[in-house]
Structure formats: C-alpha cells, structure tokens
Amino acid sequence: MIRRYFHVGIYLCFSGILLSQNNYPIILIHGFLGWGRDEMAGYYYWGGKTDLEAELQSAGHEVYTVSVGPISPNWDRAIEAFYQIKGGQVDYGNEKAENYDIIQKPVGKNHPGFYPQWSAENPVHLIGHSQGGSTAKMLEVLLQTSFEGDDSPLLSNEFAGWIASITTISTPHNGTTLVPLMLDVFPFALNLAPWFGGIDNEKIDDLYSFDLEHWHLEKRPNESLKEYYVRIAQSPVSNEKNLCTWDLSIEGAAEFNNSYHADKDVYYFSIPTFSTIKKNNGPTHKPDKNMSFHLWPIGMLIGSDENSPDSSWYENDGICNTVSMTTIGDVNMPLYSGKAEKGSWVTMPRLNYDHQAIVGHNVSKPERDDLIVLYKNHCKLLYSLK
Numbered sequence: 001m002i003r004r005y006f007h008v009g010i011y012l013c014f015s016g017i018l019l020s021q022n023n024y025p026i027i028l029i030h031g032f033l034g035w036g037r038d039e040m041a042g043y044y045y046w047g048g049k050t051d052l053e054a055e056l057q058s059a060g061h062e063v064y065t066v067s068v069g070p071i072s073p074n075w076d077r078a079i080e081a082f083y084q085i086k087g088g089q090v091d092y093g094n095e096k097a098e099n100y101d102i103i104q105k106p107v108g109k110n111h112p113g114f115y116p117q118w119s120a121e122n123p124v125h126l127i128g129h130s131q132g133g134s135t136a137k138m139l140e141v142l143l144q145t146s147f148e149g150d151d152s153p154l155l156s157n158e159f160a161g162w163i164a165s166i167t168t169i170s171t172p173h174n175g176t177t178l179v180p181l182m183l184d185v186f187p188f189a190l191n192l193a194p195w196f197g198g199i200d201n202e203k204i205d206d207l208y209s210f211d212l213e214h215w216h217l218e219k220r221p222n223e224s225l226k227e228y229y230v231r232i233a234q235s236p237v238s239n240e241k242n243l244c245t246w247d248l249s250i251e252g253a254a255e256f257n258n259s260y261h262a263d264k265d266v267y268y269f270s271i272p273t274f275s276t277i278k279k280n281n282g283p284t285h286k287p288d289k290n291m292s293f294h295l296w297p298i299g300m301l302i303g304s305d306e307n308s309p310d311s312s313w314y315e316n317d318g319i320c321n322t323v324s325m326t327t328i329g330d331v332n333m334p335l336y337s338g339k340a341e342k343g344s345w346v347t348m349p350r351l352n353y354d355h356q357a358i359v360g361h362n363v364s365k366p367e368r369d370d371l372i373v374l375y376k377n378h379c380k381l382l383y384s385l386k
Helices: 002-013 051-058 074-088 096-100 132-142 180-182 184-190 200-205 226-233 250-257 294-302 365-383
Strands: 028-029 061-064 122-131 163-171 267-271 275-279 285-287 346-347
Touching: 002 200, 028 051, 028 074, 028 275, 051 061, 061 163, 061 250, 074 132, 122 132, 132 163, 132 250, 163 365, 180 294, 267 365
Parallel strands: 028 061, 028 122, 122 163, 163 267, 267 346
Antiparallel strands: 275 285
C-alpha cells in the first residue's frame, strides 16, 4: 500500500494551515447504485463501516447526505437533491411529466429540508462521488436556468449564487467506456454485493430502494429485489435516456458538456482516482495491487477496451476512466497550485484508490482512518474559500 499512502501524502501537503473564511454546509451526493443513510442497515455509502458524515461533523463541519435515484438520470437526481436540501415537494417538471407519463409530484417525496435557509446569502458546498459529481453539475445548471412554461419552484426560477463550490470525486466528466460494456453484461447489476459488503441478499431486499416511484414503480410488498429489477427492465424507464446510462456514456456526457459552462462565482475541484498500471507489452492496463479483487474483471475490460477513444482511456479505477476525471470536453483541468480561483476547474493530485475504496469500501481500518483525514482536510480547504 506504499503507493497509495504516497499519493495521499501528496494530496495532504496542499492542505497546510488553512484559516476558515466560511462555514457553509457541505452536501454529499452519492453515485450510481448508491443509497441513503437510512438504508443498508448502517453500512454507509460514504464511509462503509465508518460514518463519514458523522466524522466530518465531529470536526466542526456542517454536513448532510442526500439520497437520490441510484439508477436515475442526472435530471431526476438533481431535482431530488434540491428538495432534500431546501425542503418541499419534489417536482420533476411539467415537460417531463407530459412526455413520459410520470408522477410529477410523488406523494412520498415531500421533504422538510436539511437546510431550508439555502439561498445566495447561505450557499452550500457540493461534493459528489462518481455520478454524484455529474449530478452536482446538473443541479448547478438547473439553479442557473429558468425553464419557460414550467411552474415548479426550482425549474421556473433562476437561483444565482446558491453554490459556493463543487468537488467531484472519481467523476467521469467525459463519460466512461464502462457503459457499453455494462449494457452488454447488464445483469451484473442484479448482484449488488460488491457495494454492500457483508449485507446478505435477504436484507438488501428490504433495505435498498431504487427510488422510481414517479415511474409508477413503487416496490410491492414481498417483492424481492430481483423480481423488482425484472419489472424495471420491462418498464419504459429502461430506455437508456430514462436511466443513468446515457448521462454516463461518452455521447451523453458530450451532449451535456456542449452546453455546460463553469460559473465565475463558483470554485471547482476534481479528485481523480486510479488503480491500474500499464502492461509490460503495450499501452493497455491491468489492475494494480490496490484494486479490490471483485473489480479486477471490470478494470481489465476497461484497461483493454479496443473501442476506447484512445490509449489514454485505458487507465481506470475499476469503474471509470481516469482521464475522464481530469478533462471536460477537450479542456484539460490544470493541477491545483495551492491557491483556489473561482470559475475554473482544477484537478487535485491523483489518488491511488479504486472507485469504491475512495469512499471507504473494502478498505482496512488504517486506510479508513487515512481517508477520514483526507476528507477532513478537503473540508478545511472548502471552509478556507472566500
């Protein structure tokens, strides 16, 4: 694990002595197949066997975790995140409801709000892992845009200055080559055990939700997760643009990036991860010793995918291509110099963690402790921003 600790050390050296300039709340947004704090019997998406939210709160940070659709597109996820933070009745918008015959305002999705005072005077820091980073960017776009003809509180108004910073962790800004591979072998999603550690399948049936009630897909009593998943696959929701697969694809990411612009008043950080090394006989990659064994097949597939845009896409963290974490469109993010500037994305030092280890899964107790320090130091950085 020497390489892993070395890269963490490089990251932490940027921390230095940071003085607090703000105390804005920090919002954690999970990625694909993620879950909320009240799911998975106390096994946390953010931290695994350790409650990362509680650890950060104990260090004096105000932190909240949202729970959004684990296989939903970023539009749905961003709207769900907004109402969980601000409070109110989730409203997916007039146009989406009319086009897809969804429930525009699901009865069970009315929230008191983690931070009802959220406003330009009281902005938030968003931290998203994997697709959670893309969801944060979509939320940013929805806050900046007023959609003509819509009457929802979010979509009918513009909310400038509500976001202080966005941090993405292992986020494929330009998509991931895993998507076409995933579509070829999609039944793997029936076995969610890689994320769920020691939780047995019977408990998963009761403790995990796909949050698809607006598609008339509320889980039925006594319906197993496998039976429910089969029903999802037979629903119109299974169209790729109604699930996360389009947003996570190279084509879908390019479509979003063509209209995405960084806000001149927001700080942006991307934390890239990797857990592969070059093979001796060519440009392709194979998993390194830090990658969890259950991710090796995916790491091998991505690391040698002949359909990749070019050989720079072979390096990966077992789920996402590392190069996609350091570019948006054709623009490379510069390395963070130690001084943050608004309006432009910067990349933090690369971390030798696989896609799940970076949020505390399948790691040892000492490694979890190091991750807590890493997250605390990044939160200190966010609090030091003016």
